[in-house]
Amino acid sequence: MTLEIQVLTVFPQLFETFLDTAFVGQARARGLATVEVHDLRSWAEDRHRSVDDTPYGGGPGMVMTPEPLVPAIEALAGPVGPDRACRVVALSPQGQPLDQAGLERLGAERRLLLVCGRYEGIDQRVLDLAVDEEVSLGDYVLSGGEIPAMAVIEGLVRLVPGVLGNPESAQIESFGGDLLEGPQYTRPPDYRGRCVPEVLRSGDHAAIARWRRAEALQRTRERRPDLLGRRGSDETES
Numbered sequence: 152m153t154l155e156i157q158v159l160t161v162f163p164q165l166f167e168t169f170l171d172t173a174f175v176g177q178a179r180a181r182g183l184a185t186v187e188v189h190d191l192r193s194w195a196e197d198r199h200r201s202v203d204d205t206p207y208g209g210g211p212g213m214v215m216t217p218e219p220l221v222p223a224i225e226a227l228a229g230p231v232g233p234d235r236a237c238r239v240v241a242l243s244p245q246g247q248p249l250d251q252a253g254l255e256r257l258g259a260e261r262r263l264l265l266v267c268g269r270y271e272g273i274d275q276r277v278l279d280l281a282v283d284e285e286v287s288l289g290d291y292v293l294s295g296g297e298i299p300a301m302a303v304i305e306g307l308v309r310l311v312p313g314v315l316g317n318p319e320s321a322q323i324e325s326f327g328g329d330l331l332e333g334p335q336y337t338r339p340p341d342y343r344g345r346c347v348p349e350v351l352r353s354g355d356h357a358a359i360a361r362w363r364r365a366e367a368l369q370r371t372r373e374r375r376p377d378l379l380g381r382r383g384s385d386e387t388e389s
């Protein structure tokens with residue numbers, strides 16, 4: 152089952168090296184995922200190929216107009232409704248912040264169209280008439296939805312069975328998904344006087360697993376206590 156992703160953007164060139172590199176490039180080369188990037192301006196019909204206009208009510212900047220955007224979405228995903236074979240996700244700062252559960256939900260779709268917001272945002276009628284949901288990358292200000300769309304694509308491609316070199320990696324991640332990872336080490340064993348913890352070189356797999364769990368809990372307590380929730384303090388005392 153291949154994942155088919157389409158992207159609608161005014162900056163298609165931003166995606167070029169991204170799509171050919173690393174896991175995303177490999178997944179596409181192996182036919183496990185397809186990604187097509189479409190330039191919104193190809194749907195603009197006026198002389199200047201406009202995609203934005205001034206906001207009603209005033210305010211800074213420009214807003215993406217429905218005129219090329221709705222026909223573009225309909226051409227790529229079909230008209231909104233139960234027969235639409237493609238889920239349409241707009242990347243916008245007003246969307247639901249992306250997390251692993253949200254990625255897994257999107258990954259259950261066979262076809263996705265990612266609509267990249269630009270300027271001050273998207274005319275509300277586009278969202279009402281042609282978009283299924285809005286997703287944000289988090290509460291910080293970027294200049295558009297292209298980087299968030301790449302984050303979504305990278306996260307989704309990792310979920311496609313067979314994409315990761317190690318077929319167990321995805322599963323291991325989902326088991327440990329409620330904790331941060333503890334520290335990791337590779338050679339050399341002594342780097343500028345900083346030594347790899349002895350337990351990791353002991354060969355005692357049970358001791359290594361206990362140590363890693365304790366380090367992960369300690370680090371999560373210090374950096375992301377929100378991940379442990381209200382019951383976290385019980386578990387972390389052990």
Ligand code: 9D3
Binds near residue numbers: 242288295297
């Ligand atoms: C005047 C208010 N604007 C600036 C604070 C609001 C605003 C409009 C448009 C802020 C950012 C953007 C452009 N950003 C996106 O389109 C975007 C985004 C983001 O900025 N942060 C996190 N996720 C996303 S997804 C799309």
